Amino acid sequence: MAVYVHIPFCRTRCHYCAFYLETGFSPRVLRETLSGIIAEAREWMRRLGYPRIHTVYIGGGTPSVIPPDQLEMFLTQLFETLGLAMHEEASEMAATDPDDARASVPDEITIEANPESVTDMFLETLRRTGVDRISLGVQSLFDRELALLGRRSDASTAREAIRRIERSWQGRWSADLIVGTPGQDTGDLSAQIDELSDRGVEHLSLYGLTVEPHTALEQAVRRGSVRMPDREIHETLWIAAKRSAIRRGFHQYEVSNFALRGAESRHNHVYWRLDPYLGLGPGAVSTLPSMVFGQPRALRLTGGSVFSYQSIHRGTLPHEMEVLDNVSFLFEHFMNGLRTAEGVSMERIAKRFGVDPALLCTHLHRHWRGYSQRDRRADPTRTLRLRNGAREVVDSYLAELLGALETWEEAQGLELSWSASSHRNESRRFAGAGAVEHTR
Ligand code: SF4
Known part of the structure; x- marks a missing residue:
C-alpha cells in the first residue's frame, strides 16, 4: 500500500x-x-x-x-x-x-x-x-x-x-x-x-x-x-x-x-486507481479496506487537528470516519480514473466490485452523456478512457455519472473485493491481511 x-x-x-x-x-x-x-x-x-x-x-x-x-x-x-x-x-x-x-x-x-x-x-x-x-x-x-x-x-x-x-x-x-x-x-x-x-x-x-x-x-x-x-x-x-x-x-x-x-x-x-492508502499526521486522509458488520467496505478516515492529535500519545487515534457505500466508492474510481490518460481499468472494476463490464458500459452508454466522449480506440469493456480534451471537462459530467451509477440495477448487488495488497494481487480476498476490523 x-x-x-x-x-x-x-x-x-x-x-x-x-x-x-x-x-x-x-x-x-x-x-x-x-x-x-x-x-x-x-x-x-x-x-x-x-x-x-x-x-x-x-x-x-x-x-x-x-x-x-x-x-x-x-x-x-x-x-x-x-x-x-x-x-x-x-x-x-x-x-x-x-x-x-x-x-x-x-x-x-x-x-x-x-x-x-x-x-x-x-x-x-x-x-x-x-x-x-x-x-x-x-x-x-x-x-x-x-x-x-x-x-x-x-x-x-x-x-x-x-x-x-x-x-x-x-x-x-x-x-x-x-x-x-x-x-x-x-x-x-x-x-x-x-x-x-x-x-x-x-x-x-x-x-x-x-x-x-x-x-x-x-x-x-x-x-x-x-x-x-x-x-x-x-x-x-x-x-x-x-x-x-x-x-x-x-x-x-x-x-x-x-x-x-x-x-x-x-x-x-x-490515488487515481484507488488502491489502499494510509494517511498519517493531522488532517491526513486514508482510504482503507474494512469489515463493517461482516461486510467488506471502504473506510475513509480523516486525521484530526494538531491539538486533537496529541491524544495519540495517550493511545487514541483521532479520526473522523466515513464508511463509503459501494456505489460511492465505484463512482470515485470513475471520478479519479477518467482524469487520467490511462483511464479506468474495467477489468479492475470487474474484480473489485464483481460486475460485468459489458453490462455497466451498456448502461453508461444509455444514461451518461459523458460516455460519448470516450476514446474510441480503447475497448470500453477493458478500459474506459475519455478523449484528450474531454478529460479536462470531466467535472461537468460527474453529477450525471453518479446519477447513472445510482440508477443501475446491478449496483444493488455490488460486492467489494479489495485489500491492502490488492494492487499487486487483485484476486486476493478482501477479508485477508490488511483489512481494518471495524464494527460500528
Ligand atoms: S500555505 Fe503552505 S501548504 Fe498552503 S500553499 Fe502555501 S506553502 Fe503550500
Missing part, C-alpha cells in the same frame, strides 16, 4: 491556500506532532498486519520547515517503522536474503519542499535517509505573481533552489506551477515552463488558481483589489501551458500532471 504523511506546518499562509495547517507553532508542538506521527505509523502497521509499503509521499504544509537534523531523525524512524530498507541497507540484506531485500525497498519516496528551505544540508539529509524525489513548490518564476499569491520566496530564491537541485541532487524532481494568476499572460507561462525544462525538471504539476472560501485571495477579490481572469482567459492560459509542456517533451498523464516518459509519479497512480 501507499503512505501519505501530512506535515501541517507552514511559516505563513499563502493567499490562496485553504489546506488544514498551522502557522504559529512552537518547537514543542512540532516535536510532539512528529513523534505522534511515528506512534500513529506504528499502530497502523500493527493493525494492518504489516503490509508492504510501495510508495511514500511526505507533503503538507511544508515538510521542509522541519530543521534538517530533526528531519533526518524523523525520516529514519518513519521508514524503519514502515519496514522500508534504503538502498545501501538493501544491498547488505540482499547478500543474505534477496527476497526480503527486494520486498522492503520502496518504489518511490517523495517529499514536498518550498524553495526557501532547499539548502545543501536539506538535500544531503534527503539523500542519507533514502528520499528519492522532490516536489518543489515553485508556483511562479515572476516576483509580481509570487507577491500576489502570498508566497514566501521570490523568483531569485526559487532560481537558487533550482540551481542547487541541478548541481547536487541525484534523484528525481518535480515542480508545481500555478496557472491563472491575475495578470498572467501566455508568454509568461511558456517562458517559465521553458526555463524549468532547461533546468532539467522531469515532472510538472500545473494547477489552476481557484478562489477558495475564507482565504486572503477571496477577501481581496471581494474587496475588488484583485480581479481574477475570466473563464475564457483562464482557458487560453491553460491551453498555452499545456502546449508548452507538450512541446518540451512532457506528456499529460493526468489533467494537472505532465511528465517526461518514465518520470510519472508512482504515488499519484495509487
Whole structure:
C-alpha cells in the first residue's frame, strides 16, 4: 500500500491556500506532532498486519520547515517503522536474503519542499535517509505573481533552489506551477515552463488558481483589489501551458500532471486507481479496506487537528470516519480514473466490485452523456478512457455519472473485493491481511 504523511506546518499562509495547517507553532508542538506521527505509523502497521509499503509521499504544509537534523531523525524512524530498507541497507540484506531485500525497498519516496528551505544540508539529509524525489513548490518564476499569491520566496530564491537541485541532487524532481494568476499572460507561462525544462525538471504539476472560501485571495477579490481572469482567459492560459509542456517533451498523464516518459509519479497512480492508502499526521486522509458488520467496505478516515492529535500519545487515534457505500466508492474510481490518460481499468472494476463490464458500459452508454466522449480506440469493456480534451471537462459530467451509477440495477448487488495488497494481487480476498476490523 501507499503512505501519505501530512506535515501541517507552514511559516505563513499563502493567499490562496485553504489546506488544514498551522502557522504559529512552537518547537514543542512540532516535536510532539512528529513523534505522534511515528506512534500513529506504528499502530497502523500493527493493525494492518504489516503490509508492504510501495510508495511514500511526505507533503503538507511544508515538510521542509522541519530543521534538517530533526528531519533526518524523523525520516529514519518513519521508514524503519514502515519496514522500508534504503538502498545501501538493501544491498547488505540482499547478500543474505534477496527476497526480503527486494520486498522492503520502496518504489518511490517523495517529499514536498518550498524553495526557501532547499539548502545543501536539506538535500544531503534527503539523500542519507533514502528520499528519492522532490516536489518543489515553485508556483511562479515572476516576483509580481509570487507577491500576489502570498508566497514566501521570490523568483531569485526559487532560481537558487533550482540551481542547487541541478548541481547536487541525484534523484528525481518535480515542480508545481500555478496557472491563472491575475495578470498572467501566455508568454509568461511558456517562458517559465521553458526555463524549468532547461533546468532539467522531469515532472510538472500545473494547477489552476481557484478562489477558495475564507482565504486572503477571496477577501481581496471581494474587496475588488484583485480581479481574477475570466473563464475564457483562464482557458487560453491553460491551453498555452499545456502546449508548452507538450512541446518540451512532457506528456499529460493526468489533467494537472505532465511528465517526461518514465518520470510519472508512482504515488499519484495509487490515488487515481484507488488502491489502499494510509494517511498519517493531522488532517491526513486514508482510504482503507474494512469489515463493517461482516461486510467488506471502504473506510475513509480523516486525521484530526494538531491539538486533537496529541491524544495519540495517550493511545487514541483521532479520526473522523466515513464508511463509503459501494456505489460511492465505484463512482470515485470513475471520478479519479477518467482524469487520467490511462483511464479506468474495467477489468479492475470487474474484480473489485464483481460486475460485468459489458453490462455497466451498456448502461453508461444509455444514461451518461459523458460516455460519448470516450476514446474510441480503447475497448470500453477493458478500459474506459475519455478523449484528450474531454478529460479536462470531466467535472461537468460527474453529477450525471453518479446519477447513472445510482440508477443501475446491478449496483444493488455490488460486492467489494479489495485489500491492502490488492494492487499487486487483485484476486486476493478482501477479508485477508490488511483489512481494518471495524464494527460500528
Ligand atoms: S506553502 Fe503550500 S501548504 Fe503552505 S500555505 Fe502555501 S500553499 Fe498552503
